[in-house]
Amino acid sequence: MLKYLRREIRDLEAYEVKERDYVVKLDANEGVDWLDGLNRYPVDRSDALRDKLARQLGKTPGELVFGNGSSELIELVFKAYLEAGETVVSFSPTFSMYRIFTLIHKGRYLEMPLKDMVSLDVEAFIAFANENRAKVVLISNPNNPTGTILSPEAIEKIVREVDAMVVIDEAYIEFSDQPLTDKTRDYPNAVVLRTFSKAYGLAGIRLGYMIAHEEVIGYINRVRSPYNLNVLTQGVGLKALESVAIARENIQMIKEERERMAKVLRDKGFDPLPSQANFLFFQAKKGLYRYLADQGVLIRGFGGDLEGYYRLTIGTPKENDIVINAIEEAQNERSQDR
Numbered sequence: 001m002l003k004y005l006r007r008e009i010r011d012l013e014a015y016e017v018k019e020r021d022y023v024v025k026l027d028a029n030e031g032v033d034w035l036d037g038l039n040r041y042p043v044d045r046s047d048a049l050r051d052k053l054a055r056q057l058g059k060t061p062g063e064l065v066f067g068n069g070s071s072e073l074i075e076l077v078f079k080a081y082l083e084a085g086e087t088v089v090s091f092s093p094t095f096s097m098y099r100i101f102t103l104i105h106k107g108r109y110l111e112m113p114l115k116d117m118v119s120l121d122v123e124a125f126i127a128f129a130n131e132n133r134a135k136v137v138l139i140s141n142p143n144n145p146t147g148t149i150l151s152p153e154a155i156e157k158i159v160r161e162v163d164a165m166v167v168i169d170e171a172y173i174e175f176s177d178q179p180l181t182d183k184t185r186d187y188p189n190a191v192v193l194r195t196f197s198k199a200y201g202l203a204g205i206r207l208g209y210m211i212a213h214e215e216v217i218g219y220i221n222r223v224r225s226p227y228n229l230n231v232l233t234q235g236v237g238l239k240a241l242e243s244v245a246i247a248r249e250n251i252q253m254i255k256e257e258r259e260r261m262a263k264v265l266r267d268k269g270f271d272p273l274p275s276q277a278n279f280l281f282f283q284a285k286k287g288l289y290r291y292l293a294d295q296g297v298l299i300r301g302f303g304g305d306l307e308g309y310y311r312l313t314i315g316t317p318k319e320n321d322i323v324i325n326a327i328e329e330a331q332n333e334r335s336q337d338r
């Protein structure tokens, strides 16, 4: 949407890399091949990967852009749309990188608290964004670290009623019961971000993608560094898209394990929030966290307003059994102290 685009970006053109057939290629100052043809720069817009993903999603390639993780894509939205001093709005608690990226890009970052850490008053959130003249609204859906999710209707209402770009960060959407649909064709102020880091189990390759209106993708390409996606990542990403059955099985396993672990935690006296992601969020004593850490079982603890809250990623059945045993040991030990 041109309306929200930064002034400096309006007159920029996207850097175009022309792919042409050649006999000798001496136009890019590349070095000598000694390792698997990696002397060549990657295909700039990840064409093979993009075509394949577009087909799987029912999109045109022009509605997609890849990033070095979806983290890069959040920053590209700020580069295209956020002027210094302008406001970014989200709710709390949420992904801590939103604040950090906003401050790096010289924005003002504001959060509206969720009710009981769970529910969002959608009307109040829209008013909050508009009263603070938000330029970008960030929505983690499902939300990290709570695991809760907003309905497609709530998202659409926010997109329709705020006067801002709305980034819907769907890093965990594959673990939810909602269909993978989006309204970016109807709403050019909506941007959907997804990643290969969670459901695809490929955090190591740093690969994320954006779905947005073709016009928006064009603007994002103006601020994106050429060749941002390396050759190795493009190759593995393509392989991942050819292995959707494996991803689907893993997602199903994690969803089942999530429900098993939620029940175990409830049986042990904890109260995890209902989760639509691959983690559970619950309150516990610091002693439990320390005991687990001593056993080499790492879960995520938080500080500040979230002191006393913990986030447990759902692992394989075997890993989860180790967690369960460690929690039982911790509880037994404590009862012996008394």
Ligand SMILES: *Cc1c(COP(=O)(O)O)cnc(C)c1O
Pocket (backbone or CB within 6 Å): 068, 069, 070, 071, 072, 095, 140, 144, 169, 171, 194, 195, 196, 197, 198, 203, 206, 207, 208
């Ligand atoms: C993990 C996560 C990401 C993904 O980051 P990548 O850079 O793609 O690895 C994005 N948003 C949220 C809320 C996350 O939890």
